[in-house]
Amino acid sequence: MAPYLTDWRGRYTGDALAVVFPDDTVQVAEVVSVCARAGVSIVPQGGNTGLCGGATPLARARAVVINLSRMARVRALDAENNTVTVEAGCTLASIQEIAEGIDRFFPLSLASEGSCQVGGNLSTNAGGVQVLRYGNMRDLVLGLEVVLPDGQVWNGLRALRKDNTGYDLKHLFIGAEGTLGIITAAVLKLFPRPRARSTAWVAVSGPTAAVGLLKALKSTCGDRVTAFEIMGRPALELVFKHIPGARPPIDPLPAWSVLVELSDTVQQEGLSALLERALADALETGAVSDAVVAASLSQTKALWSLRENISEAQRIExxxxxxxxxxxxxxxxxxxxxxxxxxxxxxxxxxxxxxxxxxxxxxxxxxxxxxxxxxxxxxxxxxxxxxxxxxxxxxxxxxxxxxxGLGQLKRDEITRYKSGLELDLMRALKRTFDPNGIMNPGKVL
Amino acid sequence: MAPYLTDWRGRYTGDALAVVFPDDTVQVAEVVSVCARAGVSIVPQGGNTGLCGGATPLARARAVVINLSRMARVRALDAENNTVTVEAGCTLASIQEIAEGIDRFFPLSLASEGSCQVGGNLSTNAGGVQVLRYGNMRDLVLGLEVVLPDGQVWNGLRALRKDNTGYDLKHLFIGAEGTLGIITAAVLKLFPRPRARSTAWVAVSGPTAAVGLLKALKSTCGDRVTAFEIMGRPALELVFKHIPGARPPIDPLPAWSVLVELSDTVQQEGLSALLERALADALETGAVSDAVVAASLSQTKALWSLRENISEAQRIExxxxxxxxxxxxxxxxxxxxxxxxxxxxxxxxxxxxxxxxxxxxxxxxxxxxxxxxxxxxxxxxxxxxxxxxxxxxxxxxxxxxxxxGLGQLKRDEITRYKSGLELDLMRALKRTFDPNGIMNPGKVL
CATH class of the missing domain: 3.30.70.2740 (Alpha-Beta Plaits)
Structure with a gap:
């Protein structure tokens, strides 16, 4: 059971009576019913890549870990409705591939996409590098199937762009880190596939100039602005120190760098020219001191890998x-x-x-x-x-x-910053859905 | 009090002890507290343009109507964060204008935009003609301020694109039609402003061809597809019969017409050419039998006015x-x-x-x-x-x-179609937030 009792960063290790791997929603519901009757608590778990200990049982817990990995079927794929219905155990990367297979795009993108699972992405309302243009995981979902803490199954697997028939229950479960129920399947939105990308590395004088550049780019490049990442010099120095082959795109390395990506869902020339013009304007106003627009796919990858390797470089340091x-x-x-x-x-x-x-x-x-x-x-x-x-x-x-998310890591810290009223409302919701407190205890609240 | 006791379509007329017009959130909270202590029910009301009687009191109700019209201040406008913080009584049109004033775009657009108010748009999760590209009202909001049924004020006016610190309470109030609390203010997202538009009227052989055309357009024109509206011949015949000056853009009028709009947030030539190419391809495959691309702003307006006048033509008929x-x-x-x-x-x-x-x-x-x-x-x-x-x-x-929404009109009808479990969860949420059932009774549930 060991791999399922410790979180990815190795910060938390807990105990469990068992780790179970249900094959379908009926089995999840049966396990939950049994646990509910026995008063045993439940820890839902996906790819176990969370950073706050949300999917790790507590120490000395009388708990069952329900790992959703075996539930990885694609239940439906609808190119005309631009939706895919998937089970919670599908990895994020597999969903990106399914979308590509029908010439569509699923925009959520994070470092752990090869192993994190959609159930976890939903339960933590995952973010990443494309939120600027496409929103968080919450914004990419039309419907959910959820096993409730008493073992009943709520079928909210609607594939509708418009439905105003009462309270929107799905948003309660998204971001709840498994404390209100177990998400077993979801209907996800698919988007037109980007047909062109242009990426630049930009030296800015500081965060104020970076925010000004973002404003200018949104004004001239509109929705094409897909990613806008800032990096301070010390972050990049760790990359150059620890990651073989990493080199500054602008030498000497500026105090602050920005990685900009434009993308376009129409196959047209001129995206790089648009970015170059916008950066030239910013050079004139002084907001930008230097910039490099990637001239090839390999240059684009090299620029992105600097950004993506910051976490790994920190780990080594x-x-x-x-x-x-x-x-x-x-x-x-x-x-x-x-x-x-x-x-x-x-x-x-x-x-x-x-x-x-x-x-x-x-x-x-x-x-x-x-x-x-x-x-x-x-x-x-x-x-x-x-x-x-x-x-x-x-x-x-x-x-x-x-x-x-909050998980175990920030559960106490948040009580300093959220109003007593908001915490009371959260606790009231928890009591309403999970009166016996068996769902992922010690997380969030 | 009469204008506030009948809905816009004249389908429902109710009774009230009083109609009150609070000037700020503190006054709303005071009124709610007084009503809660006296056991008097509350009907929140905005522009009173709803189509399901959600903002109209019931007959013989011991209720106070709280009309939010006087709360129409802009509390904050942040061009760098692309947000505006407004009070519930602001009309939708006024928010569109505020966005334009700083070269931004607020996409929600509906027939009643001149008089409907943002509190009502939020409470009914309003839709309209731009949902295809920008989503419903729910997707356009970052934060809310809500007066709860006991008179406490929940300040959830966050202006953050990412915040994962517990249950997302705002989504409970959005679309709840005032049955869980009164929305008094909101932080809305602003978007890059469209710099180009191209509009076409397209004859299609039927709904299957229309859906095929949408798929083809999304493939070639991607995110530029902003609106895609279908109209059957009988709908348009009413427009030609009752609306002076209305003429078929394609003569004879086809059995099915589609109004397509592309827009682009980058100021570039070629948007109409892109649309023309896509329609020419569809003509070749036979999905489209004829098409007219608007050559001027007045032609664009004329095409849209055919679509927009269908409701009025029906009213006259x-x-x-x-x-x-x-x-x-x-x-x-x-x-x-x-x-x-x-x-x-x-x-x-x-x-x-x-x-x-x-x-x-x-x-x-x-x-x-x-x-x-x-x-x-x-x-x-x-x-x-x-x-x-x-x-x-x-x-x-x-x-x-x-x-x-459901309002009074579909409150009973929905019980035939929603699962008992989902209705139970909705009732449990209602009891959690409003145990005495004073908030807009007889609506939704």
Whole structure:
């Protein structure tokens, strides 16, 4: 059972009476019924790639892990309705491939897409690099099938673009991290396939210039702006240090880099020219100091791999204090400036590794010390440092978990920032759906 | 008080102890608190343009109507975050104008946009002609402020693109038609402004050809496909009969017409050429028999006004039995064919006026007899005819209320089609939020 009792980062290890692998919804319902009657708690689990311990049982838990991996059928594929109906155990990559197979596009894209599963993507409302244009997982779903905590099956597998017949139950289960029921299948939206892409690496003077560039690009390139990622120099220095073959696209490396991607669902010439014109305008206004537009697919991949390897480079470098925060896009520069000031005033040698989806106001903001020995002591300061970062995020009307969820990791932390009223409403919903508290206890609430 | 006690279509008239016009959220909360203590029920009301009696009090009700019209402030406008924070009483048209004022776009568009209010748009999850590209009202919202049935104010006015910190409460209130609380303000998403549009009127051989054309257009024109509306000949004949100056764009009028709109958020030549090429391809395959691409803004307006005047032409012609249904897009041809067969078999002289958002699988399907005297008797058959149409919709996994909501009109009808489990879950949510049942009683549930 060991692989199913520890989370992907190795931060949490729990106990379980059993790990079960149901083959279909009926079997899920039977297991849940048995557990409900026996008063045994249930931990739903997909690809086990979550970052907050949401799919890991608690220590000394009297729990059954229900792993959905065997439920990986495609139940229906409708090219005219632009929908696919899949079971919870399908990997995200398999759904992207199914869409491509009928000349369609499923936009959700994340680092773990080869192993994460759609049930987990739904339960954590997964984000990633295409949210700017296509939204979070929540925005990509039309219907759900859910096994409720008493073993009843709610069939909400509707494939409708418009349906206004009462409360929208599916949105309760999306992002609930398995605490209200187990998502067993979903109807997902498919989109027109991008026929052209253009990617650029851009040197900007700082976060304010980055936000200004995004605004200018949206004005001239409209919906074509598909990704807009920011990376501070320390984040990229780790990549150059640890990832073989990684090289700065602009030398010397600027203090702040932005990776821009335009895409177009119409096969037309001129997308790169559009991006080049927009960047040339930005060079003139001074918002941009240098830029490289990828001239080939291999150059595009090389640029993206710098961004994608930041997490791996951090892992090799060693442990750090990580944050996944969001603020309104307009307040990102303020957040970066003030967080840096507050942290450097108290911990002068802090290394701030910041990167992420600035187009969504979502930053990964990770703190460490360069010296390994110093860093060990520094990690012990996690509660104090979380306090500084999260209090600032909260004062800027932001979120302390933009795309990773709460799980076990932020379950207590969130009580400092959510209003008592909102927590009360969440608890009331939990009691309504799961009065005996058997669904994934100790997560979210 | 009379104008606030009758719905827009004049179908429902109710009673109230008072109609109140609060100026701000604090006043709404005070009124709700007083009503809650006195056990008086509450009917929230916006522009009073709903089509299902959701904002009209019941007859002999001991109720207070809370009309939100005076709460029409813009609380914040953030061009970099692409959001606007507005109060519930702002009209939809005013929000479209605010967006335009900063070179942005708010896509929701409906016939009543000059008088309907954002609180009502949210409470009914309004749809309209741009859903194909931009989604329903639910998809256009980042945050809400809601006065709960006990008078507490939930501040969920977050302006974040990513926030995964527990259950997403806002989606419970959206589409709940004021039965769980009163929406007093919202953070809305703004989009890049369309810089080019191209519109065509297309003769197709029938609904199957229309769905095939939509598929082909999405393949060649991708996201540029912004609207795709179908109209049967009887619907347009009413327009030519009753609306002065209306003329068929294609003569003789085909049995089925489609209005296509492409738009592009990049200012480029070639959008009309793209549409013309796609239509020429469809002419060759036989899916399309004729097409006219608008050559000027006035031609575009003339084409749209034919579509937009169908409702008015029906009103002049006289009463009919109306349906607002949806099915998966792929099943629309099946629905139209089988519904026609079933109805004509039992009522040979039925006139079927069908039109709507076929790109969303959403049809307005309205039935009458051409002779006014016959029609009076025919209208008396509403329950039997609803049974035929709604049973068929249900057998095709469709919805009996695609975009108008349930209100009073379909509150009982829905109990035939929703599962007992889903109705139980809805009732449980209602009890959780509004245990004394004072919020808009007799609507939805």
């Amino acid at each position: 060693g442990v750090s204090i990580k944050h996944d925060v969001s603020v309104p896009v307009s307040r990102v520069p303020d957040f970066i400036e003030r967080a840096g000031q507050l942290l450097e005033a108290r911990w002068p040698d802090v290394r701030i590794v910041v990167f992420g989806h600035i187009g969504d106001g979502n930053l990964h903001y990770n703190l460490s010390r360069t010296d390994a020995i110093d860093n060990q002591a520094f990690i012990g300061l996690t509660p104090e440092i979380n306090r500084v970062v999260h209090d600032l995020v909260n004062s800027l009307d932001g979120s302390i978990s933009a795309e990773h | 006289g009463v009919s039995i109306k349906h607002d249904v949806s099915v998966p897009v792929s099943r629309v041809p099946d629905f139209i064919e089988r519904a026609g067969q079933l109805l004509e078999a039992r009522w040979p002289d039925v006139r079927i006026v069908v039109f709507g958002h076929i790109g969303d699988g959403n049809l307005h399907y309205n039935l009458s007899r051409t002779d006014a005297i016959d029609n009076q008797a025919f209208i008396g058959l509403t329950p039997e005819i609803n049974r035929v149409v709604h049973d068929l919709v249900n057998s095709l996994d469709g919805s009996i209320s695609a975009e108008h």
